[in-house]
Every structure is written in structure tokens, then in C-alpha cells.
Amino acid sequence: MNQVKMVPYPSHSIIPERDEGHAVLQARELGIDFGGLTAVDDFTLTIGRTEIAGLIGPNGAGKTTVFNLLTNVYQPTRGSILIDGKNTVGKSTYQVNKLGVARTFQNIRLFANMSVLDNVKTGLHNGIQTSLLSSVLHTPGFKKAEKEANERVMELLDVFHMGYMANYPAGSLPYGAQRRLEIVRALATQPKILLLDEPAAGMNPSETAELMETIHQIRDTFQIAIMLIEHDMNLVMGICEGICVLNYGKIIAKGTPDEIKNNPLVIEAYLGKGKGGNTNAASE
Amino acid sequence: MQSKKTVVSKMITYGMVILAFVIVFALDQSGLISRHMRSMLVPIGINIILAVSLNLTVGFLGELTLGHAGFMSVGAYAGCLFSIYTADLLPLAARFPLAMLLGGIVAAVFGIIIGVPVLRLKGDYLAIVTLAFGEIIRSVIINLNFTGGASGLKGTPQDSTYPITFVVILIMLFVIMNLVESKHGRAITAIRDNRIAAEACGINITYYKLLAFVVAAFFAGVAGVLFGHNYSILTAGTFDYNMSIEILVMVVLGGMGSIRGSIIAATVITILPEALRFLEDYRMLIYAVVLIIVMIVNASPRFTGMRDFLSPKTWIAILTKKNNGKEAA
Known part of the structure; x- marks a missing residue:
């Protein structure tokens, strides 16, 4: 892997530095209401400089809404976002991009022509x-x-x-x-954090494996943080260092892949309440 | 590479315009052009400027605006009034370019005034609001005194000649083609292709929409000045929505985002009604039928396939491919 010169960031250790001083993204008690509906509430999350973070949750949990909040496509009703220490509330999407947030879209949005x-x-x-x-x-x-x-x-x-x-x-x-x-x-x-919205959607297992490789490569080459929304649990559990689980617009769990796998609340969100808890269910 | 191909394409556009001018000029000098034909040269040029500039908003930015005649009229009145008041003060060589510049700037200022609130709208809404703007401008001009009111503005020196129009076309082509091929132009096309993605790429949507809108308004204003200096009376009634729509027809006929197409379509549409004069009563009917046929044929895949095969682009691609092969060997 050849080092690309265009990103002028000082080299950080691959091990994520999760203390707030080194955070590239800090969301504090973020919330948004659409009319009477609270789509996302009390969303607090910190992402370190070169961390790979996952955002998972059942359909309709508000994952893409979180991305839209982080990129100011929607202005949050409550809370604040700091990108590399700078508050983004009230800024436009393009200004947030200038501060260092880049994203991809769930349904591909290229300039097709x-x-x-x-x-x-x-x-x-x-x-x-x-x-x-x-x-x-x-x-x-x-x-x-x-x-x-x-x-x-x-x-x-x-x-x-x-x-x-x-x-x-x-x-x-x-x-x-x-x-x-x-x-x-x-x-x-030239982002400091890259938001990937379902990057593996529609990919077969070998393509997904390749994608996992690519995501690691991006982090190592460009020394940036990556946050991804994904339904493919093999990918999420395989590459994310920290995972945040969203259900009905609220964070129900945060932690390492192993912690998330065994969290009863997460299993309940995905599979519903049952008598016997299958601890590996979330990884299926 | 990409850049080489676009350079060739640009050269073809310039070459086409220059060649057309040289032929016309030679024919004119040798006295082979009738007075009637000669009188159509300036309107053709004006329509080329209008069509190419409207293409910037409709074709490249992808926003349907129907107020182009409005900007044209604003420019025309500003330029003509300037010429009337400075007719005795300034020589032609200084007065006319200044009049065009002034007409363009006044139209551009109107572009900003109209653009800031209006460009928040999209699609049909934008089309209707810009259409309304054109109509409002027309009514205002008719009801003002210094514009000559409904009876029209008289006394403008008839300075417009086809060589001047030709020079203006070249300047406009230079500005618009260069603009389209820069980061600013890429931003404008990116907004057309996907507004949300463009914004996520750090592009200030409002600024670039306004930029395209204002540049188009500027050249519409310049075209208006040429128009005003081509006739002895300037009446606001000329700049109605029919005119805006006719310019739009040129853009659509020539192909959205195709500058060369706009030039050809503007020429054809200006000549067509005159060329069909021998049909007398049926003239406008046949004109409409011809337009419909051209539109249908233009959209048919078989025709576009044939046209692509015949176009110089294909041959350049084939030739450069051959050359690359040779270099590799």
C-alpha cells in the first residue's frame, strides 16, 4: 500500500484514542423531531481520530437520519455536533463538508453524466x-x-x-x-471522518470481504475516522472497533463488537423478546 | 485523454462559427447575399447568444427558466437609453461596447435580484416564477415614461452589424465554454446531476446556481442591446413569453448541455420561418410540423446512432485510438 501524500494529517496510532481531546466527532444529546415524531433522540457519541465505528439497528431505527444530522442535511432540533472541536449547528451541508465530514449514500448518488x-x-x-x-x-x-x-x-x-x-x-x-x-x-x-451508508448493500460475500479490506486500507492510508451503517453483521463485527446500536431513534447499546454481540437489549431489538436467549443471534 | 478530447470539441465549435462567418462575409463582399438575407444575419447572431446562454441554466444547471426574454429586455432598454444619451458624446467604437457592457451588467444585476429568492424553487415552480418575472418586466416597461411606454423607444442608433455580432458570439463562446470546463462549471453540472451529492462534496449550491443564472442573464442582456440597436423602434411587447419559449425551443432542439447544438438550432429556427415564407398561409403550420418532426427524429435512438457515427467526434476517437496503438507498438 503506497502512502498517499495528499492528506496532510500527522500520523496517529491505529489504536483509537477515545478520549474527548482527540475526538474527531462529538455528538451531544442530538435529537430531531419531524412534526410530532421524534426520529432521533438523546444521541451522544464520540469517535476517535482513526476509529472505525459502526452504527447498526433494525430498519427504521433512524440510522440514516443520524447521518443526515451529522452532515446538516437536517438541522437538529436539540443538541450539538462538534467536528474536530468546531460546532456545526446552523451550518450548511457544504460547510460541514469543508470542516471534514464526507459521506456516501445508501442509494448511490453519483454525477451519472x-x-x-x-x-x-x-x-x-x-x-x-x-x-x-x-x-x-x-x-x-x-x-x-x-x-x-x-x-x-x-x-x-x-x-x-x-x-x-x-x-x-x-x-x-x-x-x-x-x-x-x-x-x-x-x-x-479530504475528510477527517468518512460516513458510509450501507457500503456493502447489494454485494456478494466475496465483494464484501474486499470492501472490508478497502475500509481498513482507507483508514490506514488516509488516517481518518470511518463511521458506517451496515446490515451485514459479518462486516460490522469484523472491522468496527466500536459499535453503536440504535432502536426507535435511541441508542440502546454502545461498545466493542463482543459486548454488542452479547447484549440482551440488542438481541431483543433485532429478534424480539423470547424465553431462551440465543447469545449469538445478533451476529447472524 | 479527456482534456484533449474537449479541446478538440471546443476547436470544432469555434471553427464552425468562424467558418460560417467567413463564408457569409465573402458572399456579402461579392454581393451574392440579398438585402433580405443580410437583414437576418444579426437576428441569427442574437438568437445564438440567447440560446447558448440559456443553455447554461437549462442544460448545464438543469433548471428550467422562462424569463430569458425579460433579462433581454432589461439589457436592451439599458443599452439603448445609454446610446441615445451618449450618441453625441462618444464615438461609436467606445459607445457601443460600453452600451453592451452596461446592458449586460444591468441584466446581471436583475439576475441577482430575481435569482436570490427564486432559485430556492425547483422545476415547474421556478419555470412559472421566471415566466411571471418576464411578464412583469414587460408591463413595467410599457408603463414607464423614459422607456417610451407602449409606443416604443425611438432614436437608438442602428449600430448592430453582423461582424460586431460575430465578435460578441466569439467572446460569449470563450467565456461560457471556459467556464463550463472549470471547477465552477463542474460544480454547476454536478448540481444538475445530483444536488444532494454535490452539496455533500462541499459545493455551495446557492452560489453556483446564482452564478449560472447571472452569467446567462448577462449575455441575455448583451443580446438585448444588439437587438435594440438593430431596429429603429424598441417595443416592450416584443419580449413576451413567446420569445422566452422560442429560445427554450432552440436549447431543447439543439440538445441540453450542447453548445454546438444550441448554435445550430438557433440558426435553423431563425431561418426556418423566413425560408418557409413561400408557403404563405400555411407557413406557421408547416413551421410547427417541422419542429415536431425534428424533435421526434432527434430523440430516436436509431437517428442518434447514425448521427454519432457521422459526427467528427467518432472519427477523432477512432483516429486517436489508432495513434495510441501505434505509440504502444
């Missing part, structure tokens, strides 16, 4: 320093910036073995490659 290269270059948007005037005049400075951007994009694509696809229209890529492209585009925004 643009090439793979341009998709990633769009992710690099705030990393390209050209004024409107130099864009219109195509000054030498503009050309230099574009050339650098192309190089950075190719560097990024090569990390994911997608370099040869650079000129394909994004909409024409196979499903798995589209998912990967979304991740590359998100990484191009």
Missing part, C-alpha cells in the same frame, strides 16, 4: 484554488491547478485500482465500482 475523473474532481472542488476570473480566462495558473487536480485524482483512483476507468461515464460503471467511486469522491474532499 460526468466521467469518473470529473466525479472525483468535483469532490476535490474546495481543494482546487482557482478564482472565477482565471476559470473564465483559462490562465496559466488555472491550467496548472487543473493539471495538479488531474494528477491528484489519478493518484486517488489508482489507490482503488480504478485508474483505467477515469474516462468512463460514471453512470456506466458496474454497481460495485459505482460504490467504490462514491467512496473515492468522498475521500477527495
Whole structure:
């Protein structure tokens, strides 16, 4: 794995530093109401700099809503979010991205009519320093910036073995490659934390295994935190260092994969109340 | 690579416009163009400017706006009034470019004023509100005194010539094609393709929507100034919604997001009603039928397949592929 130079973060240990001083994301008592319905309530979570965190829960538990809150697609009704120590309340989605939050979407959202290269270059948007005037005049400075951007994009694509696809229209890529492209585009925004919304959806077991490899690779290469929503328990239990379980908009458990596997509340949320507790049920 | 292909495509667009101008100019110099044909050259140019600039909002930004004639009229009145008041003060070489610049800027300012509240709307709502804006502008101009009211604005020097229009087209093509091919242009197209994803990529949606809207308004204003300086009387009634829709037809006919398409469509649509004059009473009927046929044919997969095969792009791709093969060997 070659180290990519574009992310200028100091190297942190792979072991997550969970103390608040090193947190990249801190959500405090976050909540949102849609009319009379409380979709998420009292959501408090801290994610360390290079932590891989999982967000799980039954369908409709509010997982994607949490992502939408963290990226300010929805403004929270209550609570606060700190990204790398900066409060994001009242900011727009694009400003939150500038602070270091990038995401992918449950239903893939690529710029389908643009090439793979341009998709990633769009992710690099705030990393390209050209004024409107130099864009219109195509000054030498503009050309230099574009050339650098192309190089950075190719560097990024090569990390994911997608370099040869650079000129394909994004909409024409196979499903798995589209998912990967979304991740590359998100990484191009130089995030401190990457939010992945069901990255393994629609993948077969071998593709999922590859994805797990990729997620580790992203964390190690770019030294960023990753938070993912996923229903595939093999993936979640396999790569997450910390897991947060959501049910009816509330956190019912937080902890390491082993703690979560054996938590009766989690098993109940997934399987309902029963007489005999099958402790391994949540991992199925 | 991608960039080389777009450079070639850009060169074809410039080349096409320049070649058309050279041919027209040569024919004109040798006296082969009738007075009637000659009088159509400036309107063709104006429509090209209008269509390409509207394509920026409709084709690249993906927002349907129907107020283009409104911006055009604002620019036309600003430029014409400027020319009337400075006719004795400034020489033509300074007055006309200044009038165009002023018309463009005034239209752009209106673009900001209208754009800030209106661009929050999407789709049909935006279309209706911009349509209303065009109509409001028209009624306001008719009821003002300094614009000449309903009887029109008289006394504008007739400065518009087809070589000037040609130069303006080149400038506009330069600005819009360069803009589209920059990070700003990518942001605009990204908003069209997926607004939510664009925002998640750190793109300020409001800013870039407004940017596309204002640049389009600016060139509509410039086209308006050319329009105003082409006729002896400028009446607000000209800039009704029919005009906005006709510009939209050009954009749709030429293909959303295709600058070259807009240029060709604008030319065809300007010439068509005149070319069909021999049909007399049936002229507008046939015009409509021709438009319908072109739209249907343009959308048919078999035709687009054939057109792609015939287009220079395909041949360039084939040739460059061959060259790459040679380099590799």
C-alpha cells in the first residue's frame, strides 16, 4: 500500500484514542423531531481520530437520519455536533463538508453524466484554488491547478485500482465500482471522518470481504475516522472497533463488537423478546 | 485523454462559427447575399447568444427558466437609453461596447435580484416564477415614461452589424465554454446531476446556481442591446413569453448541455420561418410540423446512432485510438 501524500494529517496510532481531546466527532444529546415524531433522540457519541465505528439497528431505527444530522442535511432540533472541536449547528451541508465530514449514500448518488475523473474532481472542488476570473480566462495558473487536480485524482483512483476507468461515464460503471467511486469522491474532499451508508448493500460475500479490506486500507492510508451503517453483521463485527446500536431513534447499546454481540437489549431489538436467549443471534 | 478530447470539441465549435462567418462575409463582399438575407444575419447572431446562454441554466444547471426574454429586455432598454444619451458624446467604437457592457451588467444585476429568492424553487415552480418575472418586466416597461411606454423607444442608433455580432458570439463562446470546463462549471453540472451529492462534496449550491443564472442573464442582456440597436423602434411587447419559449425551443432542439447544438438550432429556427415564407398561409403550420418532426427524429435512438457515427467526434476517437496503438507498438 503506497502512502498517499495528499492528506496532510500527522500520523496517529491505529489504536483509537477515545478520549474527548482527540475526538474527531462529538455528538451531544442530538435529537430531531419531524412534526410530532421524534426520529432521533438523546444521541451522544464520540469517535476517535482513526476509529472505525459502526452504527447498526433494525430498519427504521433512524440510522440514516443520524447521518443526515451529522452532515446538516437536517438541522437538529436539540443538541450539538462538534467536528474536530468546531460546532456545526446552523451550518450548511457544504460547510460541514469543508470542516471534514464526507459521506456516501445508501442509494448511490453519483454525477451519472460526468466521467469518473470529473466525479472525483468535483469532490476535490474546495481543494482546487482557482478564482472565477482565471476559470473564465483559462490562465496559466488555472491550467496548472487543473493539471495538479488531474494528477491528484489519478493518484486517488489508482489507490482503488480504478485508474483505467477515469474516462468512463460514471453512470456506466458496474454497481460495485459505482460504490467504490462514491467512496473515492468522498475521500477527495479530504475528510477527517468518512460516513458510509450501507457500503456493502447489494454485494456478494466475496465483494464484501474486499470492501472490508478497502475500509481498513482507507483508514490506514488516509488516517481518518470511518463511521458506517451496515446490515451485514459479518462486516460490522469484523472491522468496527466500536459499535453503536440504535432502536426507535435511541441508542440502546454502545461498545466493542463482543459486548454488542452479547447484549440482551440488542438481541431483543433485532429478534424480539423470547424465553431462551440465543447469545449469538445478533451476529447472524 | 479527456482534456484533449474537449479541446478538440471546443476547436470544432469555434471553427464552425468562424467558418460560417467567413463564408457569409465573402458572399456579402461579392454581393451574392440579398438585402433580405443580410437583414437576418444579426437576428441569427442574437438568437445564438440567447440560446447558448440559456443553455447554461437549462442544460448545464438543469433548471428550467422562462424569463430569458425579460433579462433581454432589461439589457436592451439599458443599452439603448445609454446610446441615445451618449450618441453625441462618444464615438461609436467606445459607445457601443460600453452600451453592451452596461446592458449586460444591468441584466446581471436583475439576475441577482430575481435569482436570490427564486432559485430556492425547483422545476415547474421556478419555470412559472421566471415566466411571471418576464411578464412583469414587460408591463413595467410599457408603463414607464423614459422607456417610451407602449409606443416604443425611438432614436437608438442602428449600430448592430453582423461582424460586431460575430465578435460578441466569439467572446460569449470563450467565456461560457471556459467556464463550463472549470471547477465552477463542474460544480454547476454536478448540481444538475445530483444536488444532494454535490452539496455533500462541499459545493455551495446557492452560489453556483446564482452564478449560472447571472452569467446567462448577462449575455441575455448583451443580446438585448444588439437587438435594440438593430431596429429603429424598441417595443416592450416584443419580449413576451413567446420569445422566452422560442429560445427554450432552440436549447431543447439543439440538445441540453450542447453548445454546438444550441448554435445550430438557433440558426435553423431563425431561418426556418423566413425560408418557409413561400408557403404563405400555411407557413406557421408547416413551421410547427417541422419542429415536431425534428424533435421526434432527434430523440430516436436509431437517428442518434447514425448521427454519432457521422459526427467528427467518432472519427477523432477512432483516429486517436489508432495513434495510441501505434505509440504502444
